[in-house]
Amino acid sequence: MALSFYKYQGTGNDFVMVDNRKLLFPAEDEALVKHLCDRRMGVGADGLILLQDHPDYDFQMVYYNADGRVGSMCGNGARCTVRFAKQLGVIEDVACFLAADGEHQASVERDLIHLKMNDVASVEKTGNDYYLNTGSPHYVRFVDNIQELDVYKEGRAVRYNDRFKEVGTNVNFVQRISENEIFVRTYERGVEDETLSCGTGVTACALVASLEGFKSPVKVNTLGGDLEVSFTRSGDSFDHIYLIGPAKLVFNGSVALPEKV
Numbered sequence: 001m002a003l004s005f006y007k008y009q010g011t012g013n014d015f016v017m018v019d020n021r022k023l024l025f026p027a028e029d030e031a032l033v034k035h036l037c038d039r040r041m042g043v044g045a046d047g048l049i050l051l052q053d054h055p056d057y058d059f060q061m062v063y064y065n066a067d068g069r070v071g072s073m074c075g076n077g078a079r080c081t082v083r084f085a086k087q088l089g090v091i092e093d094v095a096c097f098l099a100a101d102g103e104h105q106a107s108v109e110r111d112l113i114h115l116k117m118n119d120v121a122s123v124e125k126t127g128n129d130y131y132l133n134t135g136s137p138h139y140v141r142f143v144d145n146i147q148e149l150d151v152y153k154e155g156r157a158v159r160y161n162d163r164f165k166e167v168g169t170n171v172n173f174v175q176r177i178s179e180n181e182i183f184v185r186t187y188e189r190g191v192e193d194e195t196l197s198c199g200t201g202v203t204a205c206a207l208v209a210s211l212e213g214f215k216s217p218v219k220v221n222t223l224g225g226d227l228e229v230s231f232t233r234s235g236d237s238f239d240h241i242y243l244i245g246p247a248k249l250v251f252n253g254s255v256a257l258p259e260k261v
């Protein structure tokens, strides 16, 4: 049996996308999702996303990390899903959809997707670092040597420390580039490696940057490309948060499904 899929990437965070409006995908099969995300034995991706119908929304996105487990909110994946929905004719240029952390609005504006993120009620300061949830949990640390940093080693040290080893966290490293520009590298939970960008991570870092004097909008450079985050801040609470950036179709195809072991 073969599965039709589309491969999308949002600033290098890449996803296997499946039109699951007929609900034919075995959504409980973690081993299958992990196989499809495997970069040698499968299609290869940071995650897998099912686009599904929903009675109250234009569509619902179901996100899985590359480890096969259902994940939390995926900002880059959501931007790719909006582009995918437009490609399928499910939407035109605006969308109201359901994700793991609730309802999101989005719009397609030429080659950029504008995604409204959920409000952030507070940010925890821990030493010189920060911890917050932008739909997924993010630990944020400012550094001065971001290009030389061993993100895998330093990210895993936080992700598997006594506080986070059970449920995990994404770990972001931030360097100031100019008065309103930062560079972000992310070790991603559930991928268990550095990804070229992480949308909820970029959002978290931009909000934290504003606690350190940056003003909205914050330009965020990542290894996979550039994004922008705009927001309204009141103390350490944030709303009207938008993650803005490109999302592109890379290829589509069909993949043989492994025989059940």
Ligand SMILES: N[C@@H](CCC[C@H](N)C(=O)O)C(=O)O
Pocket: 013, 065, 071, 072, 073, 074, 075, 076, 077, 136, 137, 169, 170, 188, 189, 190, 191, 195, 197, 198, 199, 200, 201
């Ligand atoms: N890459 C995603 C984040 C996906 C969820 C994350 N791996 C987690 O498990 O928290 C993004 O673009 O936000």
